[in-house]
Amino acid sequence: MSTLIRSVEVLVSSPSRNFVTLRITTEDGVVGLGDATLNGRELAVASYLRDHLAPLLVGRDAHLIEDTWQFLYRGAYWRRGPVTMTAIAAVDVALWDIKAKLANMPLYQLLGGASRTGALVYAHAAGGDIPSLFDSVRQRLDEGYRAIRIQVAVPGVAKSYGVQAGAARGAKYAYEPAKRAGLSVEEGWDSAAYLRHLPGVFEAVRNEFGPDLLLLHDVHHRLTPIQAARLGKSLEPYDLFWMEDVTPAENQEALRLVREHTTTPIAIGEVFNSVWDYRDLVREQLIDYVRASVVHAGGITGLRRIFDYAAMYQIKSGSHGPTDISPVGLAAALHLDLAIHNFGIQEHMAHQPLAHEVFQTSYTFDGGLMHPGDEPGLGVAYDDEAAARFDYEPAYLPIARLADGTIHDW
Numbered sequence: 001m002s003t004l005i006r007s008v009e010v011l012v013s014s015p016s017r018n019f020v021t022l023r024i025t026t027e028d029g030v031v032g033l034g035d036a037t038l039n040g041r042e043l044a045v046a047s048y049l050r051d052h053l054a055p056l057l058v059g060r061d062a063h064l065i066e067d068t069w070q071f072l073y074r075g076a077y078w079r080r081g082p083v084t085m086t087a088i089a090a091v092d093v094a095l096w097d098i099k100a101k102l103a104n105m106p107l108y109q110l111l112g113g114a115s116r117t118g119a120l121v122y123a124h125a126a127g128g129d130i131p132s133l134f135d136s137v138r139q140r141l142d143e144g145y146r147a148i149r150i151q152v153a154v155p156g157v158a159k160s161y162g163v164q165a166g167a168a169r170g171a172k173y174a175y176e177p178a179k180r181a182g183l184s185v186e187e188g189w190d191s192a193a194y195l196r197h198l199p200g201v202f203e204a205v206r207n208e209f210g211p212d213l214l215l216l217h218d219v220h221h222r223l224t225p226i227q228a229a230r231l232g233k234s235l236e237p238y239d240l241f242w243m244e245d246v247t248p249a250e251n252q253e254a255l256r257l258v259r260e261h262t263t264t265p266i267a268i269g270e271v272f273n274s275v276w277d278y279r280d281l282v283r284e285q286l287i288d289y290v291r292a293s294v295v296h297a298g299g300i301t302g303l304r305r306i307f308d309y310a311a312m313y314q315i316k317s318g319s320h321g322p323t324d325i326s327p328v329g330l331a332a333a334l335h336l337d338l339a340i341h342n343f344g345i346q347e348h349m350a351h352q353p354l355a356h357e358v359f360q361t362s363y364t365f366d367g368g369l370m371h372p373g374d375e376p377g378l379g380v381a382y383d384d385e386a387a388a389r390f391d392y393e394p395a396y397l398p399i400a401r402l403a404d405g406t407i408h409d410w
């Protein structure tokens with residue numbers, strides 16, 4: 001059977017939000033899908049794939065996953081970076097999809113088989129105030145989630161991160177940070193007000209929902225090291241599963257100071273794109289969870305390298321899974337989650353129904369766990385006719401400014 005690559009197509013569609021999907025087809029008509037969505041910079045990856053990688057891939061053997069990964073990584077000369085690594089990830093995941101289909105197995109079987117019955121996932125809850133936050137948490141509990149990320153508006157700060165602006169009390173959480181507009185939306189930020197407000201919020205949530213609920217929180221890279229240390233210390237009584245991205249991602253040494261001051265577990269890495277970004281964090285055991293995504297960290301091949309390295313130091317996975325990770329990317333993450341030994345948790349921010357008109361999935365959710373399903377490959381199909389109804393629309397992530405107008409980390 002020939003496994004030579006016949007075509008490489010870049011598919012851009014916007015069913016409720018923008019997605020870039022790579023479709024690789026072999027000479028025998030076996031199709032593999034990869035997610036190439038880089039939120040707010042989508043067309044850069046589309047061009048990288050269409051203009052630079054597709055011509056290199058046609059005629060190659062689709063079975064050569066590791067060789068192709070190294071060919072694209074080393075062959076570019078310009079290594080790493082989100083655009084390059086997202087493009088490589090899309091190719092890698094599409095080739096794994098093809099290989100698993102040819103083997104007539106769900107992908108997790110090729111990755112070593114299931115290490116667990118399902119992947120624990122966490123959902124998001126948020127509110128403009130405590131009562132609406134409680135409503136949001138109750139919705140998630142009713143849906144069956146056992147782990148919930150808590151975000152709340154900070155008094156005096158306009159449009160806080162993670163909180164749906166203007167949402168009516170009891171409305172279903174549908175926060176989508178990337179807004180379809182020619183310019184970024186501006187949000188506010190005040191670290192001092194945030195540090196004063198947050199411990200009381202977690203105290204209230206613990207008192208209301210008891211000790212068993214797994215609670216997470218995302219700081220979104222906004223604090224200095226000493227502020228992050230103080231936050232972790234102040235949240236210790238409320239037993240968080242983790243605090244996420246407490247400081248800007250570029251400086252790995254910042255977490256050494258945070259670690260010295262607090263036992264609140266630390267997760268980081270949604271903007272990381274290679275194992276090198278984790279080198280010191282893992283070796284010095286400065287973190288507890290690696291939060292890179294299969295889409296932005298070089299695919300199954302790249303992320304598995306990160307997970308295996310982390311496993312040497314008892315550090316667990318916590319894959320990034322917002323709405324800009326397409327159903328293809330989420331399916332790939334779930335196969336890896338099921339197979340690896342050092343699985344921690346998987347983020348799940350459910351896609352809008354329109355997205356599922358384009359992407360037909362076979363993953364399931366039950367009792368707080370997700371399972372990728374047992375279809376051969378990833379278990380995701382792409383509907384071209386549905387996709388054609390949703391033209392690309394420029395969309396940007398917000399930016400954050402302090403009260404005096406200074407740009408801050410969003």
Ligand SMILES: [Mg+2]
Nearest residue numbers: 218244245270
């Ligand atoms: Mg995050």
